[in-house]
Amino acid sequence: MDVDAIYRNKLTSADEAAAMLRSDSDVAMGMAVAEPPAILAAMARRVEAGDLDALRIWYFHSMSHAADTVLQRDLLGRVRPHCMFLSGVERALMRAEPDRCAQMIEFVPTAFSASPRLLREDRELDACVTMVSPMGRHGYFTFGAANDYTSAAARAATKLIVEVNPLMPRVFGEGPLHVSEVDVIVENRSPLLEVEGHTPSAEDEAIADIVAGMIDDGACLQMGIGNLPSAVCARLKTRRDLGIHTELMTPALAELMRHGAVTNRLKATFPGRSVFTFALGDRAFYEWLGDNQAIYSLPVDIVNDPRHIAKNDNVVSVNATLQVDLSGACNSEHMMGHQYSGSGGQLDFVRGATASKGGKSIIACRATAKGGTVSRIVPKLDGPVTTPRNDVEWIATEFGAANLRGKSLNERAEAMIALAHPRFRDALARSL
Structure with missing residues (x-):
């Protein structure tokens, strides 16, 4: 031929x-x-x-x-x-x-x-x-x-x-x-579309400290895009034998590979390689991807399949949300009465990480929005449920992290109020 x-x-x-x-x-x-x-x-x-x-x-x-x-x-x-x-x-x-x-x-x-x-x-x-x-x-x-x-x-x-x-x-x-x-x-030769990072806020830095403290040597990572996941990755450079099985490959994850924190040797699936389904970053990152034997690209119905994710031990999934109610249900796609994004792969990785032996599903968000005038912890969600309360495990804000698995509705509400900004806690308590 x-x-x-x-x-x-x-x-x-x-x-x-x-x-x-x-x-x-x-x-x-x-x-x-x-x-x-x-x-x-x-x-x-x-x-x-x-x-x-x-x-x-x-x-x-x-x-x-x-x-x-x-x-x-x-x-x-x-x-x-x-x-x-x-x-x-x-x-x-x-x-x-x-x-x-x-x-x-x-x-x-x-x-x-x-x-x-x-x-x-x-x-x-x-x-x-x-x-x-x-x-x-x-x-x-x-x-x-x-x-x-x-x-x-x-x-x-x-x-x-x-x-x-x-x-x-x-x-x-x-x-x-x-x-x-x-x-x-x-x-057609044309520059690839780039996504530049931004300086994390003080709240993002605080959340990143909390989340990074929950990630041990040997963890298999899934990270989303944005300032918070990048800030978490920046704190993991001294970890050993990390793995990567992620929807999105980012420059922050690439930096972990460059620093030797990622070996992928403990993974059950594709050992020695970082698995992803799509990538976003800058020009240097795209050049790094080319002909790189340490990474492996797969279709999203494989990468995001919870059954496939859970084959690896110690999966840690870190995702963001827009709003969490007092039972732990998350709205990660709807804001101010309008569809804002979509469900993406959040629920798949929540379920995959939770089913992984030793795994952790972490959903993180700042406690407030609109310059601190609106609480992201609410009595009732304003939009659809992206991740149901039955599936939620860890929730983290700049005020701490709580594992909701196995907790009653009353215990969940108490934990969520403690994660809210102090100025909203009394109102949330009165809403019960």
Whole structure:
């Protein structure tokens, strides 16, 4: 098989690739770093020209390439986003035109781990568009920084259109993509989307001290994105024999690997390798990912499967939430009367860590919001339950941590009030 010849025969322009799409169809889009800017721009041009309509786009976590093209406000209606996790892109659209955009953006509640099956079995995908790393000499691309649901959608779609970016890292893992599986190839060198860290707040630093103190040598880590998980990781550099089995690979976790705190030698699954399903960071981080034998990328329905997570001992899962009620139930996706994000993989990792021998599930949040004027510990949640009280284990704020497992409702309420800011504790006690 002459893979180079196959590649050349499938190589075309972004406009010619977008011409393959049809109106009134379902298209899966690579998420985050895997958004393909040249293809998305060509799709947007067809929509603007009136040549493409009723396009249903399925995705998690959009970023600026999508915002600047197919998710432009003026295209909503002709483009119908089917979003499974709202990001700042959708929130900005809804703020700009609340009534219209809220109706035009279809939020699809689903666990991240369920998205491959949804796109593989519950949708008839006309196409999948995504960014991939360059082809190797044996004819294989990799999904780079975004295996997640994309590897499943790529193989389920009638047409697979890939944008080859030489800056997308080649990442070892399950399901490399052979050139024979691809319908159309577009080449485009463009800087990868980056997420910069910020200085943690005093509250984040206090919470990080508490959480890091709960993580021992030999723990297998799952960390989310943001200032708090980064602050926790910064305190773990002297730990020994840590492992990583995480939804999201971040620069903070990479730093732990560089410092030798991570060996992965105690893991039952993929020993010696850090497992993840997608990655976000800066340019140096993406360069570090490329051809790195110490990491391993898997589809999200494997990485986030609680049964798979629990095969490893001493799993410590650290996730954030927006609001916790006095029974321990968490709302991690809804704020001020509106959908804010999505459930993502939180519940999967809560259950996986809890089922792990010696594991800990930790959900952390600042005790207050809006400059200290609003308590995140509340008598009753304002939105949906992301993590039920039956599943919650550890809750941590800057005022301490409490293990709710096995506690009665009265005992839980007492523990949660102690984690609230002192100015709200009396009111919470009176609400019982």
